[in-house]
């Protein structure tokens with residue numbers, strides 16, 4: 001094992017999900033080191049973004065992912081073979097090895113990464129709680145009819161907040177399934193109006209409906225909604241860690 005390749009994280013224990021989050025400002029300050037971890041195709045993808053913030057997010061998210069996963073596998077970040085699944089989900093080419101499950105999300109100034117062991121499928125979603133005048137139309141177009149009814153029953157301010165909670169719960173589920181947009185979001189139902197507790201109430205429309213599911217709201221920062229969905233081994237522990245450029249463990253991996 002080469003200690004310089006470790007991000008400071010340990011591989012998730014059975015039943016553990018690790019949530020890593022990073023602010024764009026911190027990722028920006030380490031762009032050079034993070035971009036050295038990326039494959040040429042990932043650098044080309046980032047270079048296609050017109051806005052500087054989008055380039056920072058793209059390089060930062062992929063660098064964070066590579067650094068954390070590499071630490072789980074005792075590998076160098078740039079040696080990981082990250083491929084794209086049939087519905088756009090980034091995956092690791094396994095070469096016969098059991099690989100950790102992971103999911104990435106970004107919104108506003110935040111990037112979030114969730115990592116679980118090979119016995120689970122994990123999805124994470126974060127959304128900046130921005131003004132969204134047409135949230136009722138978006139809900140009516142995408143959500144389960146019962147979810148829409150419950151959202152419209154809430155006072156408008158609470159409804160707007162609950163919309164973002166619902167959105168992140170549903171996208172986290174869609175990402176854990178690896179299906180993204182191809183999965184009709186109205187085909188399953190999550191709990192509404194319960195910011196600190198989330199449940200999958202109807203999974204019949206999901207490709208992995210029979211699996212045990214866990215939904216966890218994440219309180220990462222003011223002004224952001226986020227949720228974690230896990231299927232397979234139910235998580236008994238969700239750990240949080242922030243990408244911190246002052247942290248000696250991160251400094252080691254960024255110098256590697």
Ligand SMILES: CC(C)(COP(=O)(O)OP(=O)(O)OC[C@H]1O[C@@H](n2cnc3c(N)ncnc32)[C@H](O)[C@@H]1OP(=O)(O)O)[C@@H](O)C(=O)NCCC(=O)NCCS
Pocket residue numbers: 058061062087088089090103104105106107124125126138139142167171174175176177178179180181182185
């Ligand atoms: C994949 C998807 C879920 C991403 O959602 P998003 O909120 O736009 O973006 P996020 O930042 O949360 O997620 C993007 C990341 O998801 C991952 N991803 C892409 N396709 C994925 C898939 N099929 N399954 C799981 N993860 C996927 C990638 O890591 C991607 O980041 P990267 O391109 O930097 O590698 C999106 O393509 C999608 O299907 N969105 C649904 C949008 C929608 O209908 N919302 C309705 C709410 S009203």
